[in-house]
Amino acid sequence: MTIIVTGGAGFIGGNFIHYMLREHPGYRIVCLDSLTYAGNLATLDPVKDHPDFRFCQVDITERGDVYKIFMEEKPDIVVNFAAESHVDRSIEEPTVFLQTNILGTATMMDACRRYGIKRYHQVSTDEVYGDLPLDRLDLFFTEETPIHTSSPYSASKASADLLCLAYARTYGLPVTISRCSNNYGPYHFPEKLIPLMIANALADKKLPVYGTGENVRDWLYVEDHCKAIDLIIHKGRVGEIYNVGGHNEMKNIDIVKLILHHLGKSEDLIEFVPDRRGHDLRYAIDPTKIKTELGWEPETKFEDGIKKTIEWYLNNREWWEEIISGEYKDYYKRMYNAR
Ligand code: NAD
Ligand code: TYD
Numbered sequence: 001m002t003i004i005v006t007g008g009a010g011f012i013g014g015n016f017i018h019y020m021l022r023e024h025p026g027y028r029i030v031c032l033d034s035l036t037y038a039g040n041l042a043t044l045d046p047v048k049d050h051p052d053f054r055f056c057q058v059d060i061t062e063r064g065d066v067y068k069i070f071m072e073e074k075p076d077i078v079v080n081f082a083a084e085s086h087v088d089r090s091i092e093e094p095t096v097f098l099q100t101n102i103l104g105t106a107t108m109m110d111a112c113r114r115y116g117i118k119r120y121h122q123v124s125t126d127e128v129y130g131d132l133p134l135d136r137l138d139l140f141f142t143e144e145t146p147i148h149t150s151s152p153y154s155a156s157k158a159s160a161d162l163l164c165l166a167y168a169r170t171y172g173l174p175v176t177i178s179r180c181s182n183n184y185g186p187y188h189f190p191e192k193l194i195p196l197m198i199a200n201a202l203a204d205k206k207l208p209v210y211g212t213g214e215n216v217r218d219w220l221y222v223e224d225h226c227k228a229i230d231l232i233i234h235k236g237r238v239g240e241i242y243n244v245g246g247h248n249e250m251k252n253i254d255i256v257k258l259i260l261h262h263l264g265k266s267e268d269l270i271e272f273v274p275d276r277r278g279h280d281l282r283y284a285i286d287p288t289k290i291k292t293e294l295g296w297e298p299e300t301k302f303e304d305g306i307k308k309t310i311e312w313y314l315n316n317r318e319w320w321e322e323i324i325s326g327e328y329k330d331y332y333k334r335m336y337n338a339r
């Protein structure tokens with residue numbers, strides 16, 4: 001079994017590669033990643049010498065390069081994680097989101113059509129459903145919820161999902177899609193809420209909370225997401241969409257306070273800053289389908305997952321300190337100094 005994993009030098013793709021090499025001895029994993037600002041080879045250090053692992057620095061929009069890897073590797077399965085993934089960056093400059101997230105997805109599926117594939121899996125997001133009101137806790141996203149995007153990021157991911165469904169129907173491509181809630185865990189790029197707050201708290205810097213901090217996200221430990229994708233690619237029904245989430249809704253402000261508490265830092269570090277434009281209020285997944293069809297259940301409780309995550313950031317400072325000392329500094333200034 002050969003699996004091409006795109007975006008494997010990023011947060012979830014990296015965790016997925018570690019997971020698959022551990023859980024499926026004998027599977028060959030070929031990672032395609034162009035190493036954008038969000039890609040980090042250090043994330044793949046633990047597996048770089050694994051005999052069943054190959055890394056290829058390839059941009060998924062570069063058709064010739066992608067086709068060459070397909071010819072060499074003859075993959076059975078493709079799991080497409082590669083994407084521009086940060087909402088704030090998409091608000092700043094949408095174009096690259098359209099290129100990678102839409103055209104990159106089409107290029108990967110064209111390669112699958114041309115060379116044949118047993119399964120193409122698209123890693124999507126619950127953000128394609130837009131948001132839910134804060135005062136209707138009875139509402140959840142199901143697979144039937146209409147697509148209703150808010151940011152250029154989510155619009156690009158929704159476009160990719162529509163293309164996947166079109167390729168399934170028109171060309172009979174064996175596609176599955178997963179739409180997961182917010183992930184957290186090791187190797188999470190420090191521009192995202194949880195790692196950013198950990199890094200700032202450790203440096204006694206202000207913790208910038210957008211708006212009032214009342215926005216709600218549904219957090220899932222990254223390994224539980226990896227397990228869900230593993231189940232879908234092996235047992236999921238072709239042409240189907242699976243929502244992935246663990247009923248773990250939390251307000252941003254409560255997450256930030258929890259992190260401060262765990263690190264023994266003062267809540268005085270919290271700074272409320274002007275809100276994100278178009279900021280989605282609440283995400284909440286109904287995971288009934290994946291539970292009943294595939295028996296998936298999240299294994300890590302948030303209390304345990306957040307402790308493990310904070311410990312990981314304490315024990316792996318070189319991984320994230322390297323990141324925040326580079327280009328990230330300019331990003332941080334652009335994004336936060338003007339707020
Ligand atoms: P990430 O930003 O940490 O990693 C993205 C990876 O893709 C990086 O390694 C980057 O170098 C690579 N990449 C970007 N453009 C590329 C291109 N043109 N060609 C090849 N590689 C390219 O992202 P993540 O948080 O790990 O998210 C992975 C996927 O999961 C994305 O598709 C995202 O939409 C989806 N997702 C993320 C979350 C979350 O909470 N992070 C939740 C649900 C779904
Ligand atoms: P983020 O990690 O960017 O994920 P997403 O926007 O995809 O859900 O943000 C999570 C939540 O945290 C979101 O409501 C925005 C908020 N947030 C802050 O309040 N401050 C920050 O500095 C960041 C990065 C996010």
